[in-house]
Amino acid sequence: MYEYLSGKLTSLTPATAVIDCGGVGYLTEITLNTYSAIQEKQEVRLWIHEVIREDAYLLYGFYTEAEREMFRLLIGVNGVGAATARMMLSSLSVKELGDAIASQDAKMVQRVKGVGAKTAQRIVLELQDKVSALGA
Secondary structure, eight states: OOOEEEEEEEEEOSSEEEEEETTEEEEEEEOHHHHHHHTTOSEEEEEEEEEEOSSOEEEEEESSHHHHHHHHHHHTSTTOOHHHHHHHHHHSOHHHHHHHHHTTOHHHHHTSTTOOHHHHHHHHHHHHHHHHHHTO
């Protein structure tokens, strides 16, 4: 439903950002790469992925559309949830992760905290063609 949020950055931690959009503050979960990109800014635009669960409505914010698209690819893999995908995108850049997947380097993917050998293999296997199409 949400494509992006633009507004004043009112609060920032390495894991979250609050963006004031017309007087409403939106809490977004962010990656460390996004944190690094926006920490000196007062006005920001974050590309949003919305997750609606039974117990929570969550917004994940990304500095680039490519980072959001990689997040969406990752959470589409069986066994990879939003927290793991966010950890992966905090540990590796979109290009590094895309290159590792494209070159079938499961060992590089497995270096991310919380990603085991089987999950890394599944990510590489399922996303190899999709990452190539993404241009990462």
